[in-house]
Amino acid sequence: xxAENKENKLKATLKISDIxxxxxxxxxxxxxxxxxxxxxxxxxxxxxxPIARFSDTYRPRQLLRMAQLGLKDKVLSSDQLWLCAxxxxxxxxCPQDVEISSVIRALKNLAVQEGYTPIVxxxxxxxxxxxGLAYKIPELRLKKRQETGLPPLPKANVANIxxxxxxxxxxxxMGKGGNSNAKQ
Amino acid sequence: xxNNKYLLFLGCAIPYxxxxxxxxxxxxxxxxxxxxxxxxxxxxxxxxxxxANHEIMLTLAARNLCIAEKQGLNIMTLCPGCAGTxxxxxxxxxxxxxxxxxxxxxxxxxxxxxxxxxQVKHMMQVLAEDVGLERIQATVQKPxxxxxxxxxxxxxxxxxxxxxxxxxxxxPKILKSLIEVTGAKCLDYLDETECCGAPVAGVNxxxxxxxxxxxxxxxxxxxxxxxxxxxxxxxxxxDTNQTRIERMFNExxxxxxxxxxxxxxxxxxxxxxxxxxxxxxxxxxxxxNMI
Numbered sequence: 001x002x003a004e005n006k007e008n009k010l011k012a013t014l015k016i017s018d019i020x021x022x023x024x025x026x027x028x029x030x031x032x033x034x035x036x037x038x039x040x041x042x043x044x045x046x047x048x049x050p051i052a053r054f055s056d057t058y059r060p061r062q063l064l065r066m067a068q069l070g071l072k073d074k075v076l077s078s079d080q081l082w083l084c085a086x087x088x089x090x091x092x093x094c095p096q097d098v099e100i101s102s103v104i105r106a107l108k109n110l111a112v113q114e115g116y117t118p119i120v121x122x123x124x125x126x127x128x129x130x131x132g133l134a135y136k137i138p139e140l141r142l143k144k145r146q147e148t149g150l151p152p153l154p155k156a157n158v159a160n161i162x163x164x165x166x167x168x169x170x171x172x173x174m175g176k177g178g179n180s181n182a183k184q
Numbered sequence: 185x186x187n188n189k190y191l192l193f194l195g196c197a198i199p200y201x202x203x204x205x206x207x208x209x210x211x212x213x214x215x216x217x218x219x220x221x222x223x224x225x226x227x228x229x230x231x232x233x234x235x236a237n238h239e240i241m242l243t244l245a246a247r248n249l250c251i252a253e254k255q256g257l258n259i260m261t262l263c264p265g266c267a268g269t270x271x272x273x274x275x276x277x278x279x280x281x282x283x284x285x286x287x288x289x290x291x292x293x294x295x296x297x298x299x300x301x302x303q304v305k306h307m308m309q310v311l312a313e314d315v316g317l318e319r320i321q322a323t324v325q326k327p328x329x330x331x332x333x334x335x336x337x338x339x340x341x342x343x344x345x346x347x348x349x350x351x352x353x354x355x356p357k358i359l360k361s362l363i364e365v366t367g368a369k370c371l372d373y374l375d376e377t378e379c380c381g382a383p384v385a386g387v388n389x390x391x392x393x394x395x396x397x398x399x400x401x402x403x404x405x406x407x408x409x410x411x412x413x414x415x416x417x418x419x420x421x422x423d424t425n426q427t428r429i430e431r432m433f434n435e436x437x438x439x440x441x442x443x444x445x446x447x448x449x450x451x452x453x454x455x456x457x458x459x460x461x462x463x464x465x466x467x468x469x470x471x472x473n474m475i
Contacts, residue, residue, distance in 0.1 A: 031238060031283070050379045054394040082235070082387045087379035088343035092353055099344070108235040120386035121236040124228075128244075132227040134196040145199070148207060148460070153199050156227045160294045164247060167290040170233075170240040 014069070023070040030109055032102025039064045045090035045100045051083050058083040060090055060100050067107060076111040082118055084108075112173060125174045129165060132156025185302070187314040190260035191252050192220040193270070193304075195416075196228050198262055201424075202416040204460035208445040209262050209307060211459060215323050215452055216315050220260065225251055229266040230273070242283070243290045245273035249304070250296040259304040264415045267306035268340030272347045274304050306341050308414050308444070309350055312358050320365050325453035327367025330474045333447070334371050334408035335359045336399065336422065338415030339379050353377060362444065363412055366451035370412075374402040382417035396421045397429045400437050410440045410471050412447055419443060423465045440468035450475060 027033040045060040046052050052059055058080050066075040075081070081104060090100040112121070124134045131137070133156070142153060165171045198206050213220050230244030248270060252259050261267040277284045278300040288297055305313070311320060335356075342353040351358045356377060363370040378399060381392030400422065403411060413419045423441035430436055441464065449459040450472070461468045 050375075050381065050395055051384065051391055054381075054391045054398075058391075079387075083384050083391065085339075085379050085381055085383040085392075086234075087339040087383075089339075089353075089377075089379070091344040091346075101344075105235055105238065109238055112236045117236065118387050121233065124232045125236070128228050128233070132225075133200070134228045134232045135200040137200050141200070141203075145203070148203065150203065150206060150210070151222055153194070154222055154224050154226060157225050160225075161227050161244075161247070163294045164243050164290055165240065167293050168237070168239045168243050170237050173237060 014071070018071060018074065020070040020072040023072040024068060026110060027067050027103065027106050030106035032099050033106035035096070035098045036064065036067055036103050038096045039068065039094075039098045039100075039103075040096060041065060042095060044093050044095060048089050048093050050087060050089065051085055055083060060084070060104060063104055063107065064098070064100065067103065075107060076114050077116055081108055081111055117174070122174055125165075125170070129162055129171075130158065132158050132161050185256070185258050187258075188217055189219040189221065189257060190305075190310065191223040191255055191257045193223050193226060193229070193248065193259045193261040193266055195261060195263040195266040196232075197265075197416040197420075202419055202443075204446070204463040205262055205416055205419065205443040207460040208443055208449050211454055212445045212448050212452060213307075215449075216311075216319065218260075218310065218315065221255070221257060223248075223251065223255075223259070229261075229263075229269045231265045231269040234269075239286075239290070241269070242273055242276075242287050245269050246277060246287045246291060246298050247294065247296055249274055249277070249302065250291065250298055252302045252304075253299055256301075258302050260307055260310050261304065262307050262414075262416070264306055264338030264340035265417065267304060267309075268343075268348060270304040274300070274302070275347065306350075306414070308341055308358060308362065311362055317361060317365050320362070320448070324366060324451045326451055326475060328447070328451050328475055329367045331368040331409055331471065332371055332407065333363060333368050333410045333412050333442075334373050334403040334406065335363055335376070335412050336380065336415075336418055337377065338413070338418050341414065359412070359414060359444070363447065366448055368447065368451075371403075371406045371408050373399075373406045373408070375399065376402075380418045380421040382421045385421075392421060393425060393429050393432060396425065397433055397435070400426070400429065400439055401435075403439065404437060408439070409474065410442055410447075410468070412442055412444050414444050426466050438466060438470075440464065440466050440471050442468060442471065
């Protein structure tokens, strides 16, 4: 065995210290994650996944196996988690009725709790805090609505919405508690 | 509740970037006798934040449902993402007492309570179920008989089947029948039910562009003259990003991408400018000239 092969083999070996036996229970507690342990690794999800077809690394089956085994740090820090498009093909096709896409969403939720938050979610959350909508719509575009005969876009009560972001603990989660644009 | 009067839930992407969808949808809705009421104080449906936190998604969706309940009207959306989210959360909160109590706990502070008195439908569902093909057919003045198109269903209109329960995700027929009622031919093509990939564009653009390109090439292979979509995000992938795809793969498509109400509107006899066809990134005059 070459040195390189030996090293790869060592990397592929799981250490008991990498495993968090309770992790599966954390996933199962989040709605949609309940049936994690029913996955018997048939691979239908990966075979039918449109994203997996165009990615060398995104494999839903693998993410579920890592979660089952309790490889918490490895799965929550994985970039692959964020490639699920939530098209729900895997949910419709799973013979074990595991909501694969929802399990992956539960894993994303846990990753955010650990601080692995892709920047795009902070941007979306910021826009919702400021305008109620996921994007900040430029004034020019709002004016153009009227020029094209569309009614004015209804305005959301952002103070009211920010109460909900605080109530659910979401503002804290995004590190945006007491955002200056959303005073109550 | 009346089935010809709806609160229009516009969502975020349509007023942000896809006005042509809204303009054409309002035109055909009026022609069909559907009254669309502006939805006051609505917020993002919640779906974009579901990956970050499930509870905030539930709560944001529920706030919208509560606003509709206060108005005493059912919701119609143009975006499948909004429809899927609001439909799923509406069903969950109606059926699951534990979840309902939890979400109502959050809503209380903002002065709302979910009661479960309304329904949510995507435009396609309103057209198919409430208006019906016969009434749509009756408004067609210029049948588009020379036109062959490909459809692209938004995933969230039909999947997951157990939560949505509309059409057959494996063999969707409703958008096809809505297209055929205009006189146009709707072609079958490979991987027709596949996602365009748009939701991952925020973290990776190569995969969604490859997926959309794959679908475009399959549509071209059956000689489709246009793509018909019912989703602002799918539309951005096929239309706004089409030149990017052409550059990236060194290919030419020039495939016009129409929102379904633009297609129906043309068949109803609206002029292209009334349906905001010139706002499309890929020139649609080829399609107009075929009529």
